[in-house]
Amino acid sequence: MSLTILNAVVAVVIAIAFAALNAAYLVWAERRGAGRIQRRPGPNVNGPLGLLQPPCDGIKLMTKQLMIPGGADKALFMVAPVLAMVPAITSFVTVPFSDTIVARSMNIGVLMIFAFASLGAMAVLLAGWGSRNKYGVMASVRAVSQNISYEIPMLITVITIVMMTGTMNLKEIVGAQSGGILNWHIVPSLSSPLMPISFLIFFICSLAETNRAPFDLGEAESELVAGFHTEYGSMGFGLFFMAEYANIVIGASLITILFLGGWDCPLGLFPGVWWFLLKIYLLIFSFIWIRWTFPRTTIYGLLNLSWKILIPISLFNLLLTAGLLKVF
């Protein structure tokens, strides 16, 4: 085996391991975090601090029987969970963790991640449609309309960033922000004074894109049983669950790369992968924090927020930035 192929294989294995480990332990973190916010301990029986809970849950899910409901479309039903997991893992390939740690640095990294992210909506649609369950179909229709309407402000915000940096390569986008907190994109600059608002818009959109509460209409337990994965048990459900958490890590990485300077230190000292990890875990903590603070929105409130508030403001920011880039 030549060295380049070996490199690629090692990179893929590390990417999968990182995604799977994160997915497993973010469930633990989420449950512990929810517990703290509600002033209860959370899972604490298996192992110290309940740290053995994720492997136990995994074993439980894997030993269960995979049921396929009678009227279901078997092919779509089986493909959907895999299709949910594949884009989540694949997106890790182009995420730069530091100057040197990146599996494949592509010139169209941003484009690739968003292309794969929209595949995730497809998986949700197939899952709901394939399982021939009315709650599943309703949930997937909701999730898809939500994903479409939140992809627009998200992409407009990304276009603003791409305009400012002149590149779609994630590594170069981080490179453009190096040298301390004042160079990060979250701080307003001369050419783009509305950047903090853009950050907020992107943050809200990534919450909605990952189907997180308060935008988790795709799996609204109180009205739709379990949403699009109502009919899934065993590892089929497990894959959806892992994909959700892998997507959260991707979302946090993207926010870090686009707005928070990636692996750059706020003071310009010791840039490295630790800063990147610190930032994404702080963001993930805020995701968990938000989930256990706010109640679920209605579908109308959700779509109104996107079409009436986020899209106009992000479009305005895009035009303003375009104009100011021409001036300065």
Added chain:
Amino acid sequence: MGAYFSDIFLGLWSLCIGLGITFKEFFKPVVTVPYPYKTIKMSERYRGHIELIENEEGKPKCVACGMCQRACPSGCISLASKSVEYEAEVKGEMKTKKKKVLTKYDLNFTTCSLCGQCVESCGFGAITFSKDYNLASSRKEDFHFDLLNRLKERNS
């Protein structure tokens, strides 16, 4: 136009207030009692099943008058006693006197309704409610309590 922006800002501000509250709660101590490992002390007025009270010598205070047995609407108390002769000094003279001593005090907790009539009726303050609430069993014999035995076990 002004209403549009003020709506957004007020909405955002209310979200921040909510986040602030949960952030404060995050650092407060946990209030859950991990039940089987830790139990909380029951309050003074908690009514469990009845329990005999001991005197200074570690013997039951009960004089076996049988008032509790008669007061019980469910008939779940049954007690037995025997007469014991003992020497006591009365006006400078030693005399043999008789008194009743409790030999058996059974509580059938399966029919007890925890009304507390027995505790009310006791003229000697010899019975009280226990604070015991971890009572679960699949056999009804486990709820036929021998209160004399329990008193002995408590003392040993």
